[in-house]
Amino acid sequence: MIYSQILGVGSYLPPRIWTNDDLKEIMDTSDEWIVQRTGIKQRHWVEGTTSTSDLALEAAKLALENAKIDKSELDLIIFATLSPDHEFPGAACFLQAKLQTPGIPALDIRQQCSGFLYGLSVADTFIKSGNYKKILLVGAEVHSKGLDKTTRGRDVAVLFGDGAGAAVLGPTHDGTGSRVLSTHLHADGTYAKELWVKAPSMTYEGTYLPREAYENLEHFPQMNGKTVFVHAVKRMPEVLFEALNHNSLTLDQIDLFVFHQANLRINEMVAKQLGIPEDKVFNTIARFANTTAATIPIGLDEAVKCGKLKKGMLVASAAFGAGFTWASAIIKW
Numbered sequence: 001m002i003y004s005q006i007l008g009v010g011s012y013l014p015p016r017i018w019t020n021d022d023l024k025e026i027m028d029t030s031d032e033w034i035v036q037r038t039g040i041k042q043r044h045w046v047e048g049t050t051s052t053s054d055l056a057l058e059a060a061k062l063a064l065e066n067a068k069i070d071k072s073e074l075d076l077i078i079f080a081t082l083s084p085d086h087e088f089p090g091a092a093c094f095l096q097a098k099l100q101t102p103g104i105p106a107l108d109i110r111q112q113c114s115g116f117l118y119g120l121s122v123a124d125t126f127i128k129s130g131n132y133k134k135i136l137l138v139g140a141e142v143h144s145k146g147l148d149k150t151t152r153g154r155d156v157a158v159l160f161g162d163g164a165g166a167a168v169l170g171p172t173h174d175g176t177g178s179r180v181l182s183t184h185l186h187a188d189g190t191y192a193k194e195l196w197v198k199a200p201s202m203t204y205e206g207t208y209l210p211r212e213a214y215e216n217l218e219h220f221p222q223m224n225g226k227t228v229f230v231h232a233v234k235r236m237p238e239v240l241f242e243a244l245n246h247n248s249l250t251l252d253q254i255d256l257f258v259f260h261q262a263n264l265r266i267n268e269m270v271a272k273q274l275g276i277p278e279d280k281v282f283n284t285i286a287r288f289a290n291t292t293a294a295t296i297p298i299g300l301d302e303a304v305k306c307g308k309l310k311k312g313m314l315v316a317s318a319a320f321g322a323g324f325t326w327a328s329a330i331i332k333w
């Protein structure tokens with residue numbers, strides 16, 4: 001029996017930090033409002049022409065180094081993002097070119113905040129099938145260029161940061177050692193318009209970016225924050241328990257929870273509902289805000305770097321986001 005194993009992780013945040021006070025210079029907001037409602041204190045935003053695949057490249061190089069794998073050994077790249085460099089081709093193709101690994105397949109995953117776990121599920125299944133042996137899985141986002149960074153867009157703009165996280169996966173035959181134990185995926189597209197970017201779109205008549213759509217700011221994300229919140233606090237525990245039950249594990253057997261980071265209040269509510277001790281939940285939102293598909297691999301990498309996540313530990317992850325999509329994974333580190 002083949003299992004998949006995470007061989008190494010890496011992450012990269014662009015250097016420029018925007019604190020909540022910095023945002024006050026460009027919109028009507030306050031540190032107090034943002035911290036109270038979300039727990040976010042700062043976020044990293046790119047400068048100049050830096051694109052999503054640029055961030056991904058840096059995270060990928062670090063993950064390969066930590067995995068002690070040469071890029072020539074990779075046989076697949078999976079790239080989860082909602083902010084690809086271009087409409088097409090996919091971001092994975094641009095990353096592949098920058099990594100200089102021509103010929104290997106490059107696959108994009110478009111499941112927003114659940115994107116990394118969707119990608120992990122694909123990578124896990126491909127490795128178990130024996131068809132792929134070394135997979136680079138990346139989650140990366142450049143949100144800052146797609147946000148309405150004025151008072152009009154403040155409800156969404158303050159929540160998101162740029163960044164990238166990556167993992168290198170390979171096969172193992174050790175059914176008791178370090179491996180991905182399970183992944184569980186869900187979606188409910190009836191809520192697709194509760195958090196979305198309307199334009200450009202093939203649903204308009206004649207052209208995919210009519211002038212009126214641009215003038216109406218339909219190219220910026222729109223979110224019904226309260227609906228997202230209500231569904232997130234329901235779905236995250238649900239999908240976490242699905243994973244625990246599948247593996248005949250109980251909550252207290254999990255050593256660390258690396259949840260998606262949309263809002264500290266969501267994660268605090270989930271942890272409280274389930275009775276998970278605070279020190280078992282690894283949060284990064286205060287420093288990085290919500291980096292969507294990059295959040296979980298950044299969290300894993302940060303947890304390793306600060307000694308919170310060690311070999312042999314059981315780590316559980318759950319995410320909820322646009323789509324709506326939600327997912328979970330349990331990994332033996």
Ligand SMILES: CC(C)(COP(=O)(O)OP(=O)(O)OC[C@H]1O[C@@H](n2cnc3c(N)ncnc32)[C@H](O)[C@@H]1OP(=O)(O)O)[C@@H](O)C(=O)NCCC(=O)NCCS
Nearest residue numbers: 029030033037113154155158225226228229262263320321
């Ligand atoms: C976005 C979120 C923090 C908003 O919190 P909320 O308590 O629902 O706040 P509201 O939207 O009701 O807004 C309250 C007030 O703050 C104002 N406000 C919104 N954004 C603001 C900002 N950045 N700074 C200051 N005031 C702001 C609103 O205009 C509103 O003012 P009003 O009462 O005068 O109309 C919250 O809904 C949330 O976190 N939802 C989940 C979002 C999420 O997880 N998204 C990503 C999914 S992956």
